[in-house]
Amino acid sequence: MLDNIQQSIVSDPGFWVLAAVTLISALMVVSLKNIFHSALALILCLFCVAGIFILLHAEFLAAVQVLVYVGAVSILIIFAIMLTSNLANKRIVQVNKQVLPAVFVCIVFVIGAITLIAQTDIWQLSDMPMPEDNIGTIGRLMMTDFMLPFEVVSVLMLAALIGAIALAREERA
Numbered sequence: 001m002l003d004n005i006q007q008s009i010v011s012d013p014g015f016w017v018l019a020a021v022t023l024i025s026a027l028m029v030v031s032l033k034n035i036f037h038s039a040l041a042l043i044l045c046l047f048c049v050a051g052i053f054i055l056l057h058a059e060f061l062a063a064v065q066v067l068v069y070v071g072a073v074s075i076l077i078i079f080a081i082m083l084t085s086n087l088a089n090k091r092i093v094q095v096n097k098q099v100l101p102a103v104f105v106c107i108v109f110v111i112g113a114i115t116l117i118a119q120t121d122i123w124q125l126s127d128m129p130m131p132e133d134n135i136g137t138i139g140r141l142m143m144t145d146f147m148l149p150f151e152v153v154s155v156l157m158l159a160a161l162i163g164a165i166a167l168a169r170e171e172r173a
Contacts, residue, residue: 022048083168
């Protein structure tokens with residue numbers, strides 16, 4: 001059953017379009033010189049990842065992706081950029097002079113990741129059928145077995161939000 005789902009997703013042209021747009025927008029995030037344009041490319045990348053989740057029949061993850069990452073984190077980044085006046089200034093040269101070492105590190109990372117993925121079997125597809133009520137199962141697990149990690153992530157996000165506000169207020173003062 002999972003092989004059929006996997007094959008149908010890979011044969012879907014929508015998957016390849018979303019994957020290509022995701023990769024291109026991810027490259028734009030790290031290569032554009034204007035940080036605001038990079039933030040917009042990040043939003044596009046996150047939307048495409050949500051589309052891939054939908055193709056994988058993980059609608060809950062797609063909704064969380066859009067609500068948390070696109071709706072909250074990206075907007076927070078854009079607010080931080082807009083509140084920090086010096087970052088949007090056109091006179092600031094935002095050029096990375098470490099392109100060659102970065103490309104080398106990326107190539108080493110990709111080769112290492114592909115080697116590890118090829119040698120391990122940790123991401124084998126399960127033969128177990130998917131539960132009928134995915135969202136209910138996830139909610140029940142988050143409120144029972146994974147309550148502590150869920151609360152830790154909530155506190156971490158709150159701390160990041162308070163830190164961003166504090167940093168933005170200090171720059172304005």
